[in-house]
Each structure stands twice: as C-alpha cells, then as structure tokens.
Amino acid sequence: MNARLIFATLSLLLTLTSWSQAERRPNVVVFLADDQGWGDLSYQGNQNLATPNIDAIAQQGASFDWFYVCSLCAPTRAEFLTARFHARGGVRGVSTGQERLNVDEQTFVEAFRDAGYATAAFGKWHNGTQFPYHPNARGFDEFCGFCSGHWGNYFDPLLEHNNQLIRGEGFIVDDLTNRAIQFIERHQDEPFLCYVPFNTPHSPMQVPDKFYDKFADVDFEMKNRDPQKEDLAMTRAALAMCENIDWNVGRVLQKLDDLKLTDDTIVVYFSDNGPNSWRWNGGMKGRKGSTDEGGVRSPLFIRWPKHISAGLKIEQVAGAIDLGPTLADLAGVKFQPQKRLDGRSLSPLLLDQQQELPERLLFSIPIKKWKNVSVRSQRFRLDAAGRLYEIANDIGQRTDVAAQYPDAVRELTKAAAQFRSEIAAQMDAETRPFTVGFAQLTQLPARDGKPHGNIRRSAPAPNCSYFTGWKNADDKMTWDIEIGQAGKYEPIVYYAAPKSVVGTTLQLSFVGQTSTGEIRAPHDPPAYGPELDRASRGSESPVKDFTPLSLGILELPAGTGELTLSAPELTSSQGPEIRMLLLRRIP
Structure with missing residues (x-):
C-alpha cells in the first residue's frame, strides 16, 4: 500500500471516529435509593451524616427543590418507568401481585433499548416477578438483583441474574455496585443506560461495621420535629446505610472519571419515598406511607457536565413521572407511547432554555385508602381532609389556609375528584393471575x-x-x-x-x-x-x-x-x- 493510500485511509478513519464521537448519545446512570428521606443527605443541611459523593452530583449539576415521588416503593418505580401515575398502570400495592406494572404499559427503557442503548438494572425491581412483568421483559438487557419489595438478608443473599438464581457476594449494595461498574466497563464504547435501584436504607437494618461504627453510640443533635417519636437505633442504622450508599455512588462516579465518560454521562439521583422512620427531615410533616410533604418529597439531582450548569437550582414542582421524558429528551431518544403521559420533559429547565414550564398538578394517594387524594400545585398542597397549606412558607404543614383561599380549595378539590374517577377502574380491578x-x-x-x-x-x-x-x-x-x-x-x-x-x-x-x-x-x-x-x-x-x-x-x-x-x-x-x-x- 503506497503512502498516499495509507494517508487517505487514516484520514477516513479519523473522520469516521470523530463523527462517531460527535454523534454518540449520552450515557445515563440512574441511582434510586429505597426509603431514604429528603433529609438523609448532608446536601440538605443534615449534619448527622456526610454524603459528599451524592452532594457532588447536585453541586456539579442541578438540584430540584420540590420533587415528588409516591408514598411507597413500587408506585414510584412504576411512575419513573412509564411517566404515568402508578394507578393508571395497575400498580395498587407493594406485594402479592398488586405491585405489578400492566404489561401494556411502555417503559422509557424500552425506547432507549430500541434506540441502540445497552440497558441494565442492578437492584430492587418491585414491579413484577414473572415474565412478561420481569425487568428483562420491560426493556433491560441485563438484570441482577431481586424482584420483591424487600429482602430478608443483605449479606451473601439469594439473588437472580437474568431470571436465574444466584448467590450474591458480600454486602448487597456493594455487590450491586460492583456489577453496575462491570456493566459500564463492558459497554464503555457504546451508549448505555445503567439503572441502579439500591434496596437500602429499607429494613432490615443491616450494614457493614466500617459504616456503622461511626454511628454506634451517637445521640444526634438534629432530630425529628417530634423527637419523642424517634428511634435512635433506627436512625443510626439508616444513616450508616446512607453513607454506604454514598460510598458506592462515589465508586461509580470515579469509574466514569477513569474511563473518561463523565462529560458524556447523565447522572440522576433520587429516592422512592419518605424516610422509613421518624428522623430529621427538614421539619416536614409525615414519613414513608404518608402523602404529606415528608412522605412524598424526594431529593432529585441531575448532572451532565457542559450541558447542565453547575449549581443550578430549580424551584418548579416536578415528579418521578417527569424523569423518563426528560432523559429521553436529553438523549435524543424517541419516547412516545400510545397512552397519554402524565409526565413531561424538564429539559428546558435543565438546559436553561426557559425559567419555568406551565403549571400542572401532581396527585398522591395512600395505597390502602386510595380515594384519599392529596394534590400538590406549585404553591399549595390540599390534603385528603380538605386542609390547604402554602408549602413554600409552611413546609411543616402547620397552618391550614383553606379559609383564606377558597378558590384554590375549590379548584384542587375538583381536580382530586376527577383524578379519583380516572383511576377507579384500575384501583378496583380484579386480582390478576x-x-x-x-x-x-x-x-x-x-x-x-x-x-x-x-x-x-x-x-x-x-x-x-x-x-x-x-x-x-x-x-x-x-x-x-x-x-x-x-x-x-x-x-x-x-x-x-x-x-x-x-x-x-x-x-x-x-x-x-x-x-x-x-x-x-x-x-x-x-x-x-x-x-x-x-x-x-x-x-x-x-x-x-x-x-x-x-x-x-x-x-x-x-x-x-x-x-x-x-x-x-x-x-x-x-x-x-x-x-x-x-x-x-x-x-
């Protein structure tokens, strides 16, 4: 081969490589904590623990002040996956089949897979065990973890890998993180979506000594707003588990750095409901299982260097239903299911294209009493008892302002009634085999x-x-x-x-x-x-x-x-x- 031909060939290869790098869609890594409250992070001002790696996602990207999930685990996962309120997709409980996401619901992960992404999930699924409810049937090429709502032991536990039973190695969150890192390494040369739904700090309250020892005898200065309710043993264990999560998040972020993928990867961090015990949570009312602020408000941090401004703070109300459309929009992936979406893309806020989106309402329901709808607008929360709270000025929901704002009460009450009528058929549906x-x-x-x-x-x-x-x-x-x-x-x-x-x-x-x-x-x-x-x-x-x-x-x-x-x-x-x-x- 002569020198001119060699030069031409090299030039072509360089051009193709450059084009490929320019056109490559961003990777996506999503961390979802289980039962971690809004306040279980040092970023939120909690001085009882240190979560520098999770905090860094917010500092290097965007943080949402008013982000909402559901009061329990499985519903939040369904809303995240489908961009639809969980009741529309048949999720009306957390066990015995009620946690299953209807098979005619399309997940945004399927759209990423169809767009050429390698997709995987490592952790707690909680939206169905048997095919076609299984994660391998909902868009994930690889799944390792468990499909149940919670597990009974976190050390060397029984798990499954692509529907085959296996034995985990070591502490479950460390093991799941190892597998996520290995997936990232295997797919570093192609776009990937890595979903890491950790199963902690959900009980049982198990965590390695190296994380627990720091908290073993601590009597915290920052406690729940009703300190007599707080179980210090539970708080110690939960915060140790949160610091373990932070360490594992840091390992993934470091791997992205080592592989020079940081600038090409969207990283998301949020939780699935409020804290699983009475502990410091910013003075909010309620905890896991409640549709008050403390039960459904979650942290949401999104980082994408050179695209999302570092330290961006977003005050617009948003929810788990928005994450699928947002990630698809940011990645240039077509996600347009035939069913009506409740969520919307938040990319205009993240990319500084506009200050706010048109106002809309978010609905929360307690699983066992689903007719007790709570409604969140940008300004207010109307609870199921008809009490109205101006949240920005009353995060603790201590002052009912319904008498001062009768128009708002009428509007939100009407919206709650309409939502109840829309979900009644699914919430009262017969049990599926x-x-x-x-x-x-x-x-x-x-x-x-x-x-x-x-x-x-x-x-x-x-x-x-x-x-x-x-x-x-x-x-x-x-x-x-x-x-x-x-x-x-x-x-x-x-x-x-x-x-x-x-x-x-x-x-x-x-x-x-x-x-x-x-x-x-x-x-x-x-x-x-x-x-x-x-x-x-x-x-x-x-x-x-x-x-x-x-x-x-x-x-x-x-x-x-x-x-x-x-x-x-x-x-x-x-x-x-x-x-x-x-x-x-x-x-």
Missing part, C-alpha cells in the same frame, strides 16, 4: 401464593416470606396462575424439612393434571438474618437456605386456574417449609 410459561423459567415465590389450613407465612409482610406451620394432610398452598404456553413443565419446589418429614410425597396439581416428588433427604437449616440487624426489622421475615426438589413432569394446558401444592399423606405431624416453586418449561 400470576403468569407462567412466558419465559423458560417461572418463579412462583411464597409471596405470591395463598396459605390454607394451618399453613402461615414466616412473617406478616409477604415479600420475602416462606410458608411454614404445615401440620396435616388437609393443609395446602395455592397460586392463581395463567399458563401462557401449553406444554410440559418441570416443577421444582424449594423446601426445608427435618428428618421426620423424609418419605413425605408432595403433589402439585392444576386442572386435573398432577405430578409428585418424594422428600428423600432431610434439609433443616436454621433461620438467620435478625442477628445481623442494627435495629428492629419489623415485619420482614428471616431467611433460610432452602434446597430444590423436582416434582417430575407436569403437563399444563393454556389458560387460568389454581395451582395447588399439597401432601395427601404426611409421614409425621408436620410438613416441609416452602420458599418457592420454579416451573421450568421443557422445549
């Missing part, structure tokens, strides 16, 4: 089943529970299911049982079809988890290391029905404990 056969492997955890007879859950909260208390042959457990693809399936039950249960035959039945498997070996591990807690875990279950047992082959027809696990003949006065069923579709 759990889907089986839409992927080769389907998980049916105890959380999604129903106990009968003496059988009960291992803890009040279903999310990470297992079935226990089996005493006689009439006891059973059932799952309401929909078979998406007829065919042969291998049922695998994860059980624990003492030696006395050996010889018991388990039977699985569905619309007249049955399969069986005999317990041939004892497996009686101890329950664990609470001994690692820094504060009371409340309703979360302890965990056990269950073992699998094949129940042969079951021929399943397409359609809906009740899947029943029973033991017609027990060999002792008790039956096994059951954590989950796996149904493996045989090709």
Whole structure:
C-alpha cells in the first residue's frame, strides 16, 4: 500500500471516529435509593451524616427543590418507568401481585433499548416477578438483583441474574455496585443506560461495621420535629446505610472519571419515598406511607457536565413521572407511547432554555385508602381532609389556609375528584393471575401464593416470606396462575424439612393434571438474618437456605386456574417449609 493510500485511509478513519464521537448519545446512570428521606443527605443541611459523593452530583449539576415521588416503593418505580401515575398502570400495592406494572404499559427503557442503548438494572425491581412483568421483559438487557419489595438478608443473599438464581457476594449494595461498574466497563464504547435501584436504607437494618461504627453510640443533635417519636437505633442504622450508599455512588462516579465518560454521562439521583422512620427531615410533616410533604418529597439531582450548569437550582414542582421524558429528551431518544403521559420533559429547565414550564398538578394517594387524594400545585398542597397549606412558607404543614383561599380549595378539590374517577377502574380491578410459561423459567415465590389450613407465612409482610406451620394432610398452598404456553413443565419446589418429614410425597396439581416428588433427604437449616440487624426489622421475615426438589413432569394446558401444592399423606405431624416453586418449561 503506497503512502498516499495509507494517508487517505487514516484520514477516513479519523473522520469516521470523530463523527462517531460527535454523534454518540449520552450515557445515563440512574441511582434510586429505597426509603431514604429528603433529609438523609448532608446536601440538605443534615449534619448527622456526610454524603459528599451524592452532594457532588447536585453541586456539579442541578438540584430540584420540590420533587415528588409516591408514598411507597413500587408506585414510584412504576411512575419513573412509564411517566404515568402508578394507578393508571395497575400498580395498587407493594406485594402479592398488586405491585405489578400492566404489561401494556411502555417503559422509557424500552425506547432507549430500541434506540441502540445497552440497558441494565442492578437492584430492587418491585414491579413484577414473572415474565412478561420481569425487568428483562420491560426493556433491560441485563438484570441482577431481586424482584420483591424487600429482602430478608443483605449479606451473601439469594439473588437472580437474568431470571436465574444466584448467590450474591458480600454486602448487597456493594455487590450491586460492583456489577453496575462491570456493566459500564463492558459497554464503555457504546451508549448505555445503567439503572441502579439500591434496596437500602429499607429494613432490615443491616450494614457493614466500617459504616456503622461511626454511628454506634451517637445521640444526634438534629432530630425529628417530634423527637419523642424517634428511634435512635433506627436512625443510626439508616444513616450508616446512607453513607454506604454514598460510598458506592462515589465508586461509580470515579469509574466514569477513569474511563473518561463523565462529560458524556447523565447522572440522576433520587429516592422512592419518605424516610422509613421518624428522623430529621427538614421539619416536614409525615414519613414513608404518608402523602404529606415528608412522605412524598424526594431529593432529585441531575448532572451532565457542559450541558447542565453547575449549581443550578430549580424551584418548579416536578415528579418521578417527569424523569423518563426528560432523559429521553436529553438523549435524543424517541419516547412516545400510545397512552397519554402524565409526565413531561424538564429539559428546558435543565438546559436553561426557559425559567419555568406551565403549571400542572401532581396527585398522591395512600395505597390502602386510595380515594384519599392529596394534590400538590406549585404553591399549595390540599390534603385528603380538605386542609390547604402554602408549602413554600409552611413546609411543616402547620397552618391550614383553606379559609383564606377558597378558590384554590375549590379548584384542587375538583381536580382530586376527577383524578379519583380516572383511576377507579384500575384501583378496583380484579386480582390478576400470576403468569407462567412466558419465559423458560417461572418463579412462583411464597409471596405470591395463598396459605390454607394451618399453613402461615414466616412473617406478616409477604415479600420475602416462606410458608411454614404445615401440620396435616388437609393443609395446602395455592397460586392463581395463567399458563401462557401449553406444554410440559418441570416443577421444582424449594423446601426445608427435618428428618421426620423424609418419605413425605408432595403433589402439585392444576386442572386435573398432577405430578409428585418424594422428600428423600432431610434439609433443616436454621433461620438467620435478625442477628445481623442494627435495629428492629419489623415485619420482614428471616431467611433460610432452602434446597430444590423436582416434582417430575407436569403437563399444563393454556389458560387460568389454581395451582395447588399439597401432601395427601404426611409421614409425621408436620410438613416441609416452602420458599418457592420454579416451573421450568421443557422445549
């Protein structure tokens, strides 16, 4: 090859490389904390802890003064993913299937994937376990974490990676961050979207010693506005967990620096609801589960160097419903679902194109009493009891100004009534069956089943529970299911049982079809988890290391029905404990 041809070839390669770099869309990294309150950051003035890495996202980018999520976990995730109020998408609870996002809802992640992005999520999903609700079916090429609402143990926990069960390594948040960093390294030469929904500081209150020791004996100067309500053990653990989150966020930010991706990456940080205990939260009223300011106001920080001005403060009211359209807009990705969006792009505010957007209303509902709608305008919050608060001047919601602003009360009351009518059908909808056969492997955890007879859950909260208390042959457990693809399936039950249960035959039945498997070996591990807690875990279950047992082959027809696990003949006065069923579709 002569020198002129070599020069021409090199020039072409340089031109193509330059074009590629110029046209490459920005990467996106989204951190979502679980049960971290607005006040659980040093950026907000909390002197009880230090969160320099999270603070830096705000300092180097934009911070939103009035950003709102939902009062509980799963609804916020649904609103973030779809840009629609969660009730519209069928999310009306946090467990037993009510947390599932309707399959006809489009996520903004699907739009990024279709635009050529590598997509992944590492952490707590909480919008459906079985396909097509699973994250791998909602736009994420890779998923590692758990699909439940909360987990019972954070050290070397049982997790899943792309619908396959695995064992985590070390403290769960550190492990999830390691996997996110590895994903970024693998995809550094192409645009990527990395979603990191951490599962802390949600209980159980577990955190490594190196983070907890700082707080072990501290009596904080900054406390909740009603200090008699504060549980200091819970506060110590929660703030230690927040500092662990900050350390892990810093590791991701450092990796972006090392790979020279910082300027090409949009970084977002927010939380899913208010704090999970009474602790300092800027004097706001309410906590997790409440639709007052303290239950639904979240930090929101967005950094994109050379595009979003450092230190930008945005006072316009915004919500989780706005994040999908905003990220799509910033990245030049087309996100235009057929269904009406409640959210809108905030890019004009972030890019200094205009000072404010037209005013609109945000709605909040408590899951168990969804008709109690609270409405937030730019100026006011109208609570479900008809009390009106001028939030900027009364962040603590201490003075009802309804009598002074009757027009505002009428307007917001009318809007709340209209919203109730729009979501009534979804909130009162019949329970959906759990889907089986839409992927080769389907998980049916105890959380999604129903106990009968003496059988009960291992803890009040279903999310990470297992079935226990089996005493006689009439006891059973059932799952309401929909078979998406007829065919042969291998049922695998994860059980624990003492030696006395050996010889018991388990039977699985569905619309007249049955399969069986005999317990041939004892497996009686101890329950664990609470001994690692820094504060009371409340309703979360302890965990056990269950073992699998094949129940042969079951021929399943397409359609809906009740899947029943029973033991017609027990060999002792008790039956096994059951954590989950796996149904493996045989090709």
